[in-house]
Amino acid sequence: MNTSHLPHSALVLVVDDEVRNVKLLETLLHADGHATISASNGKEALVSAVANKPDLILLDIMMPDMDGFETVARLKADPRTQPVPVIMVTALDDRESKLRALQAGAEEFLSKPVQSSELRVRVRNLLRLKEYSDFLTDHNQILEEQVSERTAQLKEAYRDTMFTLVRAAERKDAESGQHVRRISHYCRALTAAMHVPIELQDTICDASPMHDIGKIGIPDHVLLKPGSLTPEEWAIMKTHCALGASILSSGTSPYTRMGAEIALNHHERWDGSGYPSGRKGEDIPWAARVMQICDVYDALRSRRPYKPPLDHARAVAIIQQGDGRTHPGHFDPKVLACFSTQAERFAEIYESHANV
Numbered sequence: 001m002n003t004s005h006l007p008h009s010a011l012v013l014v015v016d017d018e019v020r021n022v023k024l025l026e027t028l029l030h031a032d033g034h035a036t037i038s039a040s041n042g043k044e045a046l047v048s049a050v051a052n053k054p055d056l057i058l059l060d061i062m063m064p065d066m067d068g069f070e071t072v073a074r075l076k077a078d079p080r081t082q083p084v085p086v087i088m089v090t091a092l093d094d095r096e097s098k099l100r101a102l103q104a105g106a107e108e109f110l111s112k113p114v115q116s117s118e119l120r121v122r123v124r125n126l127l128r129l130k131e132y133s134d135f136l137t138d139h140n141q142i143l144e145e146q147v148s149e150r151t152a153q154l155k156e157a158y159r160d161t162m163f164t165l166v167r168a169a170e171r172k173d174a175e176s177g178q179h180v181r182r183i184s185h186y187c188r189a190l191t192a193a194m195h196v197p198i199e200l201q202d203t204i205c206d207a208s209p210m211h212d213i214g215k216i217g218i219p220d221h222v223l224l225k226p227g228s229l230t231p232e233e234w235a236i237m238k239t240h241c242a243l244g245a246s247i248l249s250s251g252t253s254p255y256t257r258m259g260a261e262i263a264l265n266h267h268e269r270w271d272g273s274g275y276p277s278g279r280k281g282e283d284i285p286w287a288a289r290v291m292q293i294c295d296v297y298d299a300l301r302s303r304r305p306y307k308p309p310l311d312h313a314r315a316v317a318i319i320q321q322g323d324g325r326t327h328p329g330h331f332d333p334k335v336l337a338c339f340s341t342q343a344e345r346f347a348e349i350y351e352s353h354a355n356v
C-alpha cells in the first residue's frame with residue numbers, strides 16, 4: 001500500500017458545542033484539502049463516528065451532557081471506532097487535563113486558540129499513523145486468508161493421501177477412492193443430525209475412511225475371493241480390525257487415535273455378536289457404532305467380489321429388518337433411528353459419489 005498520497009483528502013469529524021469553533025476548524029482543514037463533518041455534542045459524535053468512519057476526530061473537551069473525556073473513552077471502547085485517532089482540542093492548558101485525556105485514550109492535543117501550522121502537523125502525523133494501522137489490519141486479514149487457504153490445501157492433501165492408501169489396502173482400484181469419501185459423508189450426515197459438536201463431527205469424518213486400512217495385510221486370495229470364505233479364510237479376514245488398529249496406533253493426532261479405535265471396533269455389534277472382542281452396547285466406542293452402520297449401508301450398495309450391488313430400498317430393508325446375515329439388533333438403537341431419518345441423504349451421497 002502506498003502511504004505517500006496521504007494525508008490528502010482525509011475525512012475529519014469536528015466535535016464542538018460552539019458553532020464558531022466548528023467553523024474555524026473546518027476552514028483550516030478545508031484549506032489543507034480535507035473534507036469535514038461536524039457534531040455539536042458527544043452523543044452525536046459517537047453516532048457520526050460509527051456511521052461515517054472518519055479518518056480523524058477533533059474533539060472539544062468542555063461540552064454539556066457528555067464531555068470530551070467521556071466521549072473519547074467511549075470511542076476507544078467501541079471496536080468500530082477504536083482505531084480512529086482523536087485530537088483533543090482544549091482551552092484547559094493544565095497538565096492534569098492533558099493527562100486525563102491521554103488516559104481516556106486521546107492520541108494528541110491542541111490548545112485553543114488553534115494555530116493552523118500546529119493543526120496541520122498533528123493532523124498529518126495522525127493520518128499517517130492511521131494509514132499504517134489500517135495497512136497492518138488489512139495485512140493481517142490477508143495473512144489469515146492465506147493461512148486458511150493453506151489449511152484447506154493441507155486437508156485436501158491429507159484426504160488424497162488417505163484415500164490413496166486405503167485404496168491400496170482394499171485393492172479397489174476401480175473405485176477411485178469413492179467408497180471412503182462416501183463413508184466420510186455418511187458420518188457427517190449422521191453426526192450432524194445427532195447434533196454432535198462440530199469438532200467431533202470433523203474428527204469422525206477424517207478418521208472413518210481409515211477403518212479398513214488393515215485389509216492391506218489380508219492376502220488377495222482371501223480379500224478378492226469371488227465366493228464365501230472358508231472358516232480358515234474368515235479367521236484371516238477378521239484380523240483386519242486389529243491389524244488396522246495397530247497400524248494407526250502410532251499416530252498421535254485426534255483423527256488417527258479415533259481411526260485406531262474405529263478400525264478395532266467397526267465389526268463389533270450392539271448385541272455382542274461381533275468381532276474381534278464381542279463387545280456389547282456402550283462398551284463399543286461411540287465412533288465405531290456410528291461408522292458401522294455407514295460401512296454396512298455402503299457395502300450393501302456396492303459391488304464386492306463376493307456379492308452384487310443392491311438398490312437403496314433393499315439396503316435399507318436389510319439394515320432395518322435384517323436378513324440371514326445382518327440383524328437390527330447389531331446396531332446402536334439411537335444410531336439406527338438416526339439412520340432411518342437420514343436414509344434419503346445416504347442414497348444421495350451414494351449416488352453423487354458413485355464409482356465410475
Ligand code: C2E
Nearest residue numbers: 222223224225227228229237267295296299306307325326
Ligand atoms: P465389506 O465388504 O466392506 O463389508 C462390510 C460389512 O457390510 C460386512 O461385515 C457386513 O456386515 C456387511 N455386508 C456386506 N455385504 C453384505 C451382504 O451381502 N449382506 C449383508 N447382510 N451384509 C453385508 P463383515 O461380514 O464382518 O465382513 C467384513 C469383511 O470381510 C467384508 O468387508 C469383506 O471384505 C469380507 N467378507 C465378508 N464376507 C465375505 C465373503 O463371503 N467373501 C469374501 N471374499 N469376502 C467377504
Ligand code: SIN
Nearest residue numbers: 184185188202205206
Ligand atoms: C469432510 O470431512 O469434509 C467429509 C464429510 C462431509 O463434509 O460430508
Ligand code: SIN
Nearest residue numbers: 185186188349352353
Ligand atoms: C455432501 O455434502 O455430502 C456431498 C457433497 C460433496 O461432494 O462434498
Ligand code: SIN
Nearest residue numbers: 194195196197286287
Ligand atoms: C455425542 O456427543 O453424542 C458423542 C459423545 C461420545 O463421544 O460418546
Ligand code: FE
Nearest residue numbers: 211212266267
Ligand atoms: Fe471392515
Ligand code: FE
Nearest residue numbers: 179211212295
Ligand atoms: Fe469399508
